[in-house]
Amino acid sequence: MFSNTKRVYNFSPGPATLPTSVLEEVQKDFLNYQASGMSVIEMSHRSKVFLKIYEDAIASLRSLMSIPDRFDIxxxxxxxxxxxALAPLNLSAPGRQVSYINTGSWSKKAIEQAKLQGLSVNILASSEDKNFSYIPKDFNLAEDQDYLHITSNNTIFGTQYKKWPSPVLESEAKTKCxxxxxxxxxxxxxxxxxxxxIALLYAGVQKNAGPAGLTIAIIAREYYDREKENTPSLFRYSTYAKNQSMYNTPPSFQIYMFLLVLKWIAEQGGLVKMAQHNEKKSELIF
Ligand SMILES: Cc1ncc(COP(=O)(O)O)c(C=O)c1O
Incomplete structure (x- = not known):
């Protein structure tokens, strides 16, 4: 396979290279997925065959990332x-306070969307003074922040949190934000x-784990009670949770490819192995 096509090294930040074995499996099963007589792109998302893909993808992700039971995927x-936009819409409310650490252009875009919603946005720390070349470490939180938003890896500037910050709120209860x-x-x-x-962790899958079009949100269930009554159904995390992410038609082909990538990662030895492999790659490049 691919005999006529030379595969290239793809240094693009995303969409990025997928494992060749995954692409070959997709190609092999494209017209007739597991003797169903049809392609996954043609299949009802409510069919038994697709529900199995969905359930396997949830189970594989939960296992690979060791996601505790109190989180929905x-x-x-x-x-x-x-x-x-959805994070502030669901986890905060106009007039309430939220905090952001500004570590690059994606953080800035996240900040913009919170500001548009009339929240009181604190930029707790920023590395803009040195062209986003570091992750700020020193900051204090005020009382009563609904959340602290961070960008775990700054795609353009190449800085990454090695450990999540765990700031304590300056409230009487001194709880973690x-x-x-x-x-x-x-x-x-x-x-x-x-x-x-963690209240919410999100990512588009197109950088490492599948084709563009699927976004993963992993949310702790206790935060659904912050949702507001006037938030439209499809903009609420709880709607996805109650409907197995099928309140409307999900990106089924992307979920199928995502499952194949998850299986591939498990076969390679999981995320610890991925991290070691990525360290080696980055040493070669940087
Ligand atoms: C850190 C980070 N956040 C957000 C985005 C935006 O993602 P999307 O294109 O899936 O909306 C990107 C895209 O490159 C990114 O690198």
Missing amino acids: LFMTGGASTQF PLVIDMSSDFLSRPILDWNN
């Missing part, structure tokens, strides 16, 4: 850029070591 669309994490550009490239303070 949602298959959405609209890319991380839509999450920039819930984190909202944009993991678009290092999703599935390393294990998540600490789920404790």
Whole structure:
């Protein structure tokens, strides 16, 4: 296969290279998926065959990323850029306070979307003074922040959080501030070591894990009670959770390819192995 086509090294930040074995499997099963007599792109998302793909993808992701049971895994669309708007819409409200760390152009876009919604947005720290060449470490939170948003890897500037910040709110209870994490550009490239303070983690899959069109949101269920009554159904995380991400037609072919990539990652030894492999690659390049 691919005998006429020379595959190239793709250094693009995304969409990025997918494993050849995955592409070959897709090609092999394209016209007739597992003797169903049809392609996955033609299949009802409510069919038994597709439901199995959906369930396997959820189970594989939960296992690979060690996602605790208190989180729902949602298959959405609209890319991380839509999450920039949905996170504040669902987790905060006009007049309330949220915090952001500004580590590059994607953080800035996330900040813009929160500001548009009339939230009081604190830029807790920024690395703009040195052209986003570092991850700021020193900051304090005020009382009563609904969440702290970070970008785990800054695609254009190449800086990455090695450990999530865990700031304590300056309220009487001194609780940890819930984190909202944009993991678009290092999703599935390393294990998540600490789920404790995460409220929401999101990523488009097109950088590492499938074709563009599928966005993953992983949300702790306790945050659904922040949703507002006037939020349209399809803009609420709980709608996806209640309907197995099928309130409307999901991006089924992308979910199928995502499952194949998840299986491939598991066969390679999982996310610890992925992280080691990625470290070696980055040493070669940088
Ligand atoms: C860190 C980060 N966040 C968000 C985005 C935007 O993602 P999308 O194109 O899926 O909306 C990108 C895209 O490159 C990104 O690298």
